Amino acid sequence: MEGKSVADRGPVTALGTMSGTSLDGVDAAELVTDGMTIAGFGRSGYRPYTSAEREVLRAALGRWPGDAGVAEAARVVEDAHVELLAGFDRPDLVGFHGQTLAHDPAGRGTHQVGDGARLARAIGCPVVWDFRAADVAAGGQGAPLAPVFHFALARWIGADAPLAFLNLGGVGNLTWIDPARPDAFAPGAMSAFDTGPANAPIDDLVRARTGRAFDEGGRLAAAGRPDPAVLNDFLSEGYFARRPPKSLDRDDFAGLRAAVAGLSDADAAATLVEAAALAAARALDWCPEPPRRLLVTGGGRRNPAIMARLASLLPCSVAPVEAVGLDGDMIEAQAFAYMAVRTVRGLPISGPATTGVAVAMPGGRLSPDASAPRAA
Numbered sequence: 001m002e003g004k005s006v007a008d009r010g011p012v013t014a015l016g017t018m019s020g021t022s023l024d025g026v027d028a029a030e031l032v033t034d035g036m037t038i039a040g041f042g043r044s045g046y047r048p049y050t051s052a053e054r055e056v057l058r059a060a061l062g063r064w065p066g067d068a069g070v071a072e073a074a075r076v077v078e079d080a081h082v083e084l085l086a087g088f089d090r091p092d093l094v095g096f097h098g099q100t101l102a103h104d105p106a107g108r109g110t111h112q113v114g115d116g117a118r119l120a121r122a123i124g125c126p127v128v129w130d131f132r133a134a135d136v137a138a139g140g141q142g143a144p145l146a147p148v149f150h151f152a153l154a155r156w157i158g159a160d161a162p163l164a165f166l167n168l169g170g171v172g173n174l175t176w177i178d179p180a181r182p183d184a185f186a187p188g189a190m191s192a193f194d195t196g197p198a199n200a201p202i203d204d205l206v207r208a209r210t211g212r213a214f215d216e217g218g219r220l221a222a223a224g225r226p227d228p229a230v231l232n233d234f235l236s237e238g239y240f241a242r243r244p245p246k247s248l249d250r251d252d253f254a255g256l257r258a259a260v261a262g263l264s265d266a267d268a269a270a271t272l273v274e275a276a277a278l279a280a281a282r283a284l285d286w287c288p289e290p291p292r293r294l295l296v297t298g299g300g301r302r303n304p305a306i307m308a309r310l311a312s313l314l315p316c317s318v319a320p321v322e323a324v325g326l327d328g329d330m331i332e333a334q335a336f337a338y339m340a341v342r343t344v345r346g347l348p349i350s351g352p353a354t355t356g357v358a359v360a361m362p363g364g365r366l367s368p369d370a371s372a373p374r375a376a
Contacts, residue, residue, distance in 0.1 A: 024054075026049075031338055038156045045084055045088070081114070093344060094125060097336050098129060103249040110143075135361065148335075171250060174195050201257050204257060217304060223270075244286050246356075274309060276306055295319060301321070
């Protein structure tokens with residue numbers, strides 16, 4: 001393969017990264033792929049943000065390029081990625097998502113902080129980054145983007161009936177898949193959208209009330225009772241009646257956090273868990289047909305309170321993705337490795353049924369020119 005560009009070769013090793021809305025740290029995962037099928041999984045790693053770094057990022061949430069604190073947040077994100085990626089052998093390509101600070105596709109756009117050109121210089125290989133901006137500029141939601149990879153995963157696990165992936169990060173998102181369709185962007189192959197708040201309000205509550213980073217084992221929520229009045233108001237939000245595709249910013253449901261302010265710690269946590277589960281259950285109403293099973297990824301799958309409520313609310317089997325041999329901590333990082341390869345090869349990463357963009361389209365910027373041959 002010596003001398004061939006990444007775009008012209010068969011399966012390549014791509015290293016994807018993800019710094020999510022939970023603000024816990026950076027995930028990195030290797031994937032061997034040609035941008036269509038998965039040939040194998042490689043190493044993975046995690047670099048947590050320090051408390052000080054997390055506060056810098058938290059202070060920059062909701063801010064746009066040029067605003068106070070954004071440059072400092074960018075440096076935190078870039079330095080953490082350089083440190084983590086230094087522990088990997090040099091891949092053929094890196095997919096760098098950056099850190100979402102603000103997301104307003106109907107207004108100011110979408111803002112992921114982190115300079116892929118700087119990262120490319122630091123690690124010495126091509127980087128694909130700024131994955132969402134082109135979709136938003138073309139009229140799409142810019143999110144969710146992982147569905148194209150979920151379709152590949154459905155093929156990898158040998159799914160033979162409609163299924164759904166539910167990612168419970170800071171925000172929840174659902175991907176419904178019919179694996180019998182010829183490709184990810186064929187009519188009827190996918191439907192995807194953000195479901196509602198997931199871990200972000202729970203983590204914020206626990207941090208504010210107890211000083212801990214999250215509700216470990218869901219124990220605080222398990223000790224409380226959900227507040228029906230708060231939940232009724234929550235479910236009356238217009239977002240749930242809006243037809244997909246649709247997406248959310250981390251703080252779009254800030255009123256929910258305010259609504260639980262008068263509850264005890266346990267009851268507030270239980271109410272936020274119930275809100276995340278009910279939002280996911282409502283999401284199934286928008287699926288073309290009920291999925292046979294729901295596979296849960298992201299940090300929320302580790303919260304027994306959320307998983308128990310999903311199992312009781314949904315008319316299908318519910319299991320963490322580990323039940324089918326996948327790594328629920330790394331799927332989003334793997335997804336950006338997959339999308340990096342697709343971007344270099346001119347393959348679409350978003351489409352009408354995932355982000356609402358008019359036609360399926362590639363996305364991302366290359367730094368430097370990722371079609372150039374690697375140095376020997």
